[in-house]
Amino acid sequence: MALFLINRYTGDENSIENHRKRTAKNTLEELQKKAKERKIETEKIGNDIFTATNKLNDVKISDPENSEKKKKNKRKRKNSDSENVEENHFSNKNDFDKEKEKKETTELEEKPELKEDLNNNNVPTTPYDPISLFKQGIGNKVGSFTILGEEIDSSKVKVTRHLPRWITDRIIIDDIKSELQLLTDVEPKIDPVLIENLKELGIVQLFPVQQKVIPFILRDTRRGIGEQTFPPRDICVSAPTGSGKTMAFALPIVQALMQRVVPATRALVVSPTRELSAQIYKVFTALCRNTKLKCVLITGVKGNLQQEQRLLTSIGKNGVRYPPDIVVATPGRLVDHLSEEREFDLTKLRFLVIDEADRMMEQIKQRWLTLVEDNVYKNRTKPVPGSLTIRSVTQSRIPLQKLLFSATLSADPEKLQQLNLFQPRLFSAAPKALEIGVKTEDDNFIGKYTTPVGLEEYLIKCTPGEKPLAVLHLALDKSRVLCFAGSIETARRLTVLIQLYAEAAGKSDFTCTEFASHLPTTKRSKVLKDFSAGKINILVCSDAMARGLDVPSVDHVILYDVPPLIKTYIHRIGRTARAGASGTAYTLIRKQEIFHFKKMINDAGKSKVKMLNIPEDSVKELTPIYEQVLPSVAEKLKCLK
Structure with missing residues (x-):
């Protein structure tokens, strides 16, 4: 018996012991839960993989007796593991790691097939491929890897172009060889004065493009050219080269302006080149004969800026300044005059014609369109493009109607947006078999290019050294041949070579001349006049003549170099087969260029270009003189410089 009774406080020790037991129990339950989830997940993935790949023959199938033994052993191991875990208290991280390794080892033992594959390094890769699993509809978790994102679809999705409705709902015009219409049959009626002027030009019928566009513009001007509450729709015309686009806008503009009382600049025509502007000016001048209308050309040809400004503000008999009714200009020269801010007034402008619209869109960076619109709306509010409102239709103003013309009118919404078109109407001319463009599922063409109906196209495969011989073979016995070279240097070299060949061959009546942008304007005008008169057999030129110029009676066009763009190709070959004629x-194409050229043609929806072979006898006949004059080409080029 102890002398002193000591009562110890054991509450803390009991609580610590209880806390340890609770912690061990919770940890055990958590481990068992994770082991069970991992086991279910592994079994699910294994079953999905084996089902999806249908490779059950590679897996060893056990018999029913072995399966029963496995289940009994599995239950025994599970009970023994649980008892061992309950007897031990996990006090550090190493015990947890050992338990985790033990569980994973147990799972491998439960699946001898997977263990055998792992030991033999024979794990199949195809069943674990995430893409194949997703294609088969299996979940987004493979093993310890989680696949992010939605189900992967390897099939290509076809993207369709969603273009404005005015492009898809265009007016299709018949080809140029369809039935023509007499001038007297047009409704609304054409003024008798204009009919007489057209007859003097030899025009008594209208082409299909003119039959549709001219009445459309005339109907918009029946109520005059002054202020209106409802503005007319803008017009876009995509028609082949030589189909009469210039007359399609010149004739209705002149007839509409014949009603004016006070002179003012009411029509502005903008074209990319001087030659094309001069050609348009010539048409307007012929139509304005016997009328009070005045047309002016400003391209920098007739003098300096001050001289052209005097043309824009001529003084009448009473001392009053009278501006021209119609102005034809190039964008660069137009910017010069608008920047001066003197007497060039466009506040009464009614028509803005943009010829070769696709190329003019590329020159919008020169700010010519912005300057024009700023001058037009200098004294009034600029209308906002979009839907009509009650307020907009109650405001009376002089409408500015834009007329776009091109053989390769772009369907790029971004470029068209820069033009600020108001409810435009698209006229598209060409037979369906010759339409070139992006093809849709319903076999309609959007943003198409068009070629003349009577045009035949051929490809001639040759090396760079054989190209001059090919040109000689095609041109020596012909007249009015137009040859396009890729650069000014190539055009000059080819011209000199042909001239030397004709001289050495004794063909004094055969003439070859160069036409390029570096030549003076007066010389270029004389060259065009001589070529039209048949005094020049072959005209070698750069891209200066590729757009818009109407050279009569061009029977053949030779492309010395392959054009890089389909638009360039369309404009160059369009110099022949104009106005319904044949051409x-x-x-001339190298072997390595054939694939890319045909791809460019096929992507545009065109596939009628045929291959043509030059007879070897003709090449052998031309070769001796060609080799004789070839060394003299360099010497003559030096003299020309």
């Missing part, structure tokens, strides 16, 4: 276009 032939030859493209």
Whole structure:
């Protein structure tokens, strides 16, 4: 018996012991839960993989007796593991790691097939491929890897172009060889004065493009050219080269302006080149004969800026300044005059014609369109493009109607947006078999290019050294041949070579001349006049003549170099087969260029270009003189410089 009774406080020790037991129990339950989830997940993935790949023959199938033994052993191991875990208290991280390794080892033992594959390094890769699993509809978790994102679809999705409705709902015009219409049959009626002027030009019928566009513009001007509450729709015309686009806008503009009382600049025509502007000016001048209308050309040809400004503000008999009714200009020269801010007034402008619209869109960076619109709306509010409102239709103003014309009118919404078109109407001319463009599922063409109906196109495969011989073979016995070279240097070298060959061959009546942008304007005008008169057999030129110029009676076009763009190709071959006539276009192409050229043509929806072979006898006949004059080309080029 102890002398002193000591009562110890054991509450803390009991609580610590209880806390340890609770912690061990919770940890055990958590481990068992994770082991069970991992086991279910592994079994699910294994079953999905084996089912999806249908490779059950590679897996060893156990018999029913072995399966029963496995289940009994599994239950025994599970009970023994649980008892061992309950007897031990996990006090550090190492015990947890050992338990985790033990569980994973147990799972491998439960699946001898997977263990055998792992030991033999024979794990199949195809069943674990995430892409194949997703294609088969299996979940987004493979093993310890989680696949992010939605189900992967390897099939290509076809993207369709969603273009404005006015492009898809265009007016299709018949080809140029369809039935023509007499001038007297047009409704609304054409003024008798204009009919007489047209007859003097030899025009008594209208082409299909003119039959549709001219009445459309005339109907918009029936109520005059002054202020209106409801503005007319803008017009876009995509028609083949030589189909009469210039007359399609010149004739209705002149007839509409014949009603004016006070002179003012009411029509502005903008074209990319001087030659094309001069050609348009010539048409307007012929139509304005026997009328009070005045047309002016400003391209920098007739003098300096001050001289052209005097043309824009001529003084009448009473000392009053009278501006021209119609102005034809190039964008660069137009910017010069608008920047001066003197007497060039466009506040009464009614028509803005943009010829070769696709190329003019590329020159919008020169700010010519912005300057024009700023001058037009200098004294009034600029209308906002979009839907009509009650307020907009109650405001009376002089409408500015834009007329776009091109053989390769772009369907790029971004470029068209820069033009600020108001409810435009698209006229598209060409037979369906010759339409070139992006093809949709319903076999309609959007943003198409068009070629003349009577045009035949050929490809001639040759090396760079054989190209001059091919040109000589095609041009020596012909007249009015137009040859396009890729650069000014190539055009000059080819011209000199042909001239030397004709001289050495004794063909004094055969003439070859160069036409390029570096030549003076007066010389270029004389060259065009001589070529039209048949005094020049072959005209070698750069891209200066590729757009818009109407050279009569061009029978053949030769493309010395392959054009890099389909638009360039369309404009170059369009110099022949104009106004319903027939013509032939030859493209000289190297072997390595054939694939890319045909791809460009096929992507545009065109596939009628045929291959043409030059007879070897003709090449052998031309070769001796060609080799004789070839060394003299360099010497003559030096003299020309």
